[in-house]
Amino acid sequence: MKKLINGVETVLRESLDGFCAAHSDIVVLGEDHKFVRRRALKPGKVALVSGGGSGHEPLHVGFVGHGMLDAACPGQVFTSPTPDQMLAAAEAVDQGAGVLYVVKNYEGDVMNFEMAAEMASGTVATVVTNDDVAVEASSFSTGRRGVAGTLVVEKVVGAAAEAGADLASCQALGERVNARTRSMGIALTSCTVPAAGTPTFSLAEDEMEMGVGIHGEPGRRRVKLMPAREIADEMVAAILGDFGADASGEALLLVNGFGGTPTMELYLMYDNARKLIERRGIRITRSLVGNYVTSLEMAGCSLTVTLLDEEIARHWDAPVHTAALRWGM
Amino acid sequence: MKKLINGVETVLRESLDGFCAAHSDIVVLGEDHKFVRRRALKPGKVALVSGGGSGHEPLHVGFVGHGMLDAACPGQVFTSPTPDQMLAAAEAVDQGAGVLYVVKNYEGDVMNFEMAAEMASGTVATVVTNDDVAVEASSFSTGRRGVAGTLVVEKVVGAAAEAGADLASCQALGERVNARTRSMGIALTSCTVPAAGTPTFSLAEDEMEMGVGIHGEPGRRRVKLMPAREIADEMVAAILGDFGADASGEALLLVNGFGGTPTMELYLMYDNARKLIERRGIRITRSLVGNYVTSLEMAGCSLTVTLLDEEIARHWDAPVHTAALRWGM
Amino acid sequence: MTDLPGHMAVALGADDIETLFGAMARTIIAHAEELTALDQAIGDGDHGVNMKRGFEAVTANLPAIAAKPLPEALKAAGMELVMKVGGASGPLYGTLLMTLGKTLPAAPGRGDVAAALAAAIDAVKARGKSETGQKTMLDVLAPVQAAVARGEDLATIRAIAAEAAAATVPMRATRGRASFLGERSVGHMDPGARSSQLLVEAVCDAIGDFA
Amino acid sequence: MTDLPGHMAVALGADDIETLFGAMARTIIAHAEELTALDQAIGDGDHGVNMKRGFEAVTANLPAIAAKPLPEALKAAGMELVMKVGGASGPLYGTLLMTLGKTLPAAPGRGDVAAALAAAIDAVKARGKSETGQKTMLDVLAPVQAAVARGEDLATIRAIAAEAAAATVPMRATRGRASFLGERSVGHMDPGARSSQLLVEAVCDAIGDFA
Numbered sequence A, B: 001m002k003k004l005i006n007g008v009e010t011v012l013r014e015s016l017d018g019f020c021a022a023h024s025d026i027v028v029l030g031e032d033h034k035f036v037r038r039r040a041l042k043p044g045k046v047a048l049v050s051g052g053g054s055g056h057e058p059l060h061v062g063f064v065g066h067g068m069l070d071a072a073c074p075g076q077v078f079t080s081p082t083p084d085q086m087l088a089a090a091e092a093v094d095q096g097a098g099v100l101y102v103v104k105n106y107e108g109d110v111m112n113f114e115m116a117a118e119m120a121s122g123t124v125a126t127v128v129t130n131d132d133v134a135v136e137a138s139s140f141s142t143g144r145r146g147v148a149g150t151l152v153v154e155k156v157v158g159a160a161a162e163a164g165a166d167l168a169s170c171q172a173l174g175e176r177v178n179a180r181t182r183s184m185g186i187a188l189t190s191c192t193v194p195a196a197g198t199p200t201f202s203l204a205e206d207e208m209e210m211g212v213g214i215h216g217e218p219g220r221r222r223v224k225l226m227p228a229r230e231i232a233d234e235m236v237a238a239i240l241g242d243f244g245a246d247a248s249g250e251a252l253l254l255v256n257g258f259g260g261t262p263t264m265e266l267y268l269m270y271d272n273a274r275k276l277i278e279r280r281g282i283r284i285t286r287s288l289v290g291n292y293v294t295s296l297e298m299a300g301c302s303l304t305v306t307l308l309d310e311e312i313a314r315h316w317d318a319p320v321h322t323a324a325l326r327w328g329m
Numbered sequence C, D: 001m002t003d004l005p006g007h008m009a010v011a012l013g014a015d016d017i018e019t020l021f022g023a024m025a026r027t028i029i030a031h032a033e034e035l036t037a038l039d040q041a042i043g044d045g046d047h048g049v050n051m052k053r054g055f056e057a058v059t060a061n062l063p064a065i066a067a068k069p070l071p072e073a074l075k076a077a078g079m080e081l082v083m084k085v086g087g088a089s090g091p092l093y094g095t096l097l098m099t100l101g102k103t104l105p106a107a108p109g110r111g112d113v114a115a116a117l118a119a120a121i122d123a124v125k126a127r128g129k130s131e132t133g134q135k136t137m138l139d140v141l142a143p144v145q146a147a148v149a150r151g152e153d154l155a156t157i158r159a160i161a162a163e164a165a166a167a168t169v170p171m172r173a174t175r176g177r178a179s180f181l182g183e184r185s186v187g188h189m190d191p192g193a194r195s196s197q198l199l200v201e202a203v204c205d206a207i208g209d210f211a
């Protein structure tokens, strides 16, 4: 395992210390490293709290700040945070208008946030994101994973909360954005959880995983490495096929790197995906390309498409000032 | 070689197409993919043009936009662009106040920009960046490489040009920022130039390269993998040692990922480096952490320290709106 | 067939509780790498790491935990797991222990144990929205509860736990991260089933020692 | 010792020029992987890729280039390299060919070739701020020029080019990317020295064919 660390026990703590020192104009570290919160809270605003396993940086701590999250709870690498973290975070940022938890759909995350909500004293609502089309949804399964589309939900609901929307509206908007968002990911290499010390899976020099999540978990299928165009084609087909007849009008396209793929290749994937999507009559009017919801050093990427409407586009465009997303201010 | 590409011949073209489509609000692609320029040019402003081999994205195309570059010329991967590119770019963005070339100190880049300057019809000045302390400067050698510190020069001079500074002032400021900037890099893995198809070098599971540049070139020394703290210590010592007695006051610290290192580790390195620097009596008042001057998928990072003064800090803080750096607007 | 040790019907002392939780913690910590490797195959490679972190916390607080009556000790250990393990296994094992704590009397007999286990398993199912047959820890916990209720001896209970864990290998997961793999989850032992087996074995050993 | 072919003192025809540049292009393209591998060891792994791109452009424009008189053909090929190769080798080989074009008469004799090569090497030194002994292409070009000036035959010139390239192996680089490696540049052949050797060999072959 080749990592820039001092020991597997202190990775998370040292990384959070660095993050909060580098962005001390935006964030404050909670006690015992339980959460990262906005430096400047806004009285009367619905508080947005997210969290999840670490190793996906900048998600979620990089999205704490004006126009997005009020707090994020970093779990151990790829492990849901614990209820005490969410309770402490909610308490630190609750401004009397209630707390909205944004939770990615993994049983661990859902159960821990659920326990926190049960223990909470204030008003709590939850939005569960499940944008990953690689996993077939079925009432007999855990359902779809929440992946990079979570960023879109956090940005859009963050803007609405900033603009004064109440808890119920924020929750409804979050569910609506999630319902209009689909993602799919692929990996060329695995990643190594520091505490595990060895790669989660291994791929031959000519293999790739189709339909991976963001935890270095194996995908749906192992296939031969394909040209970027064919990879994009399969991803776009899965995403648009899942939208079905709903897919038209304007859309946001997020090409998300998993951590080990060069920016050059991400833009190349964007070029291929965009052309395929526009050929289907959907106009890409908002774009984001980069490492936003990562899987440590995994090579690969995901595509996320959100079907826009006036409200969602307006909130996407609204000013945001976080460590990882910043515009308009 | 595992890459998200359609073929080594088209990597650069498709990637630039994607970049310019994703950021069409900011940039325009020049004909024959010779350069990327700002969409909105500012009459009467000194034009800043940079460029270099590709594979370092977001450098330089990601720094084209308000408050930074007017144009960037992307060469083939790790290969200086050619004089016709620089001539075409300069012609496209020259607003009558002259053109300043920002060139990283590699013989290829220097010679190609030199030929372009010799062929140019308008007024041209050049700043050559050479911030890499890993290479000993000597009159008998090529001198130091220009690495991640180039970002600082481009940002600061870009702000000055935006504010109306003339060509001579921009050049002088660029040289001053460069003189106050030092960097040093390390690598845990190599990278693979697409057209070459195999990694440039190879490292054992317990080895690292101390003092690498940004081209997957071998470093000064191959050493056993060390804890992050010791790595940071050697890098900080090299940088501050080179500044010598000049090193005091406020500084900017850039922890730059080479493309394959997780964000989590970059912040951990920031934490370690910052503490070591502050212990030496220098106050870190500006920070930047992320993949900005990359080496394809190489794992590793560089530290850059710029000693600030009021003018440099003010230009660093000034609004910028590019694909990769954005604040204040 | 020997019965569960008779003195289970009297209150466990601090030493007994320490032996019980100590045994559970030791086996989890000793098998952490194996559990992680199982989770690398069909999950996200953290089950051993998670469980180890939780049981290290239990170990660190063992004197305080063992000083309490058994029901309170179980609740405290369960809360420790909830606050330290994270992931899916934290809330589930936490719920299991906390519900045992809520249901068991201070001096439980065999019937009490069977009933408390049944209640705890129901609580896990409610928390996990899961059932047996989905390739999870429940596929070990449920047959073990049934064996206790039937009055099987410790050796038989151990054997049933081992068989049940092995029986998850051919299953297709429909809950937990392994469910994302669909058909590809077949052919691997469920990590949570294995950790449940280890815990059951540790408890059997500890109880055997009391006897 | 045979002299340079006598008809070098008459103007080269389009066929001869096509043969000359065709031979240079073919050898560079055929050895591109070797040149890249040399550059991976002490540079950035693109020398073969760069030179191949440049000589493919020369090949694509060969009819137009060969239609010009020799001096113009050399300038055109040099400009092609400048605009296509990039890196350090583009301006340097471009300058070499362009200066040859500026210096050689349309119907050069041996003395003209030696003088033109000397001028072209000076131009490369000026462009590269370099000298011989720094582990670069100059360490092949300079001894080859000296051999031409001394009147060596083609076989000797080839042998000198090969020896000169091999002699860069033990050198420590003080120019070019290899200089960043300091001591670690010792023990590897300079990629530009090798490409110069290949070009010299190709020219010798082509000239031999004219004879």
Ligand SMILES: Nc1ncnc2c1ncn2[C@@H]1O[C@H](COP(=O)(O)OP(=O)(O)O)[C@@H](O)[C@H]1O
Pocket (backbone or CB within 6 Å): A078, A079, A080, A107, A108, A109, C039, C043, C044, C046, C047, C048, C050, C051, C086, C087, C088, C089, C090, C092, C124, C127, C128, C129, C130, C135, C136, C137, C138, C175, C176, C177, C190, C191, C192, C193
């Ligand atoms: N809904 C559920 N019901 C019961 N057990 C579950 C459920 N989800 C997961 N598990 C158990 O948890 C184990 C995984 O735990 P762990 O790896 O620590 O958490 P995570 O899956 O969040 O990484 C699985 O092997 C399975 O036995």
Ligand SMILES: Nc1ncnc2c1ncn2[C@@H]1O[C@H](COP(=O)(O)OP(=O)(O)O)[C@@H](O)[C@H]1O
Pocket (backbone or CB within 6 Å): B078, B079, B080, B107, B108, B109, D039, D043, D044, D046, D047, D048, D050, D051, D086, D087, D088, D089, D090, D092, D124, D127, D128, D129, D130, D135, D136, D137, D138, D175, D176, D177, D190, D191, D192, D193
């Ligand atoms: N200043 C110089 N003078 C002469 N030759 C040089 C100089 N710098 C580099 N070279 C030659 O160029 C070769 C490298 O070319 P290439 O790899 O194409 O360019 P780059 O070094 O820019 O990647 C070296 O092997 C060396 O022979």
Ligand SMILES: [Mg+2]
Pocket (backbone or CB within 6 Å): A053, A078, A079, A080, A108, C044, C046, C087, C088
């Ligand atoms: Mg997990």
Ligand SMILES: [Mg+2]
Pocket (backbone or CB within 6 Å): B053, B078, B079, B080, B108, D044, D046, D087, D088
């Ligand atoms: Mg090069």
Ligand SMILES: [Mg+2]
Pocket (backbone or CB within 6 Å): C039, C043, C044, C045, C046, C047, C087, C177
């Ligand atoms: Mg797991």
Ligand SMILES: [Mg+2]
Pocket (backbone or CB within 6 Å): D039, D043, D044, D045, D046, D047, D087, D177
């Ligand atoms: Mg090279």
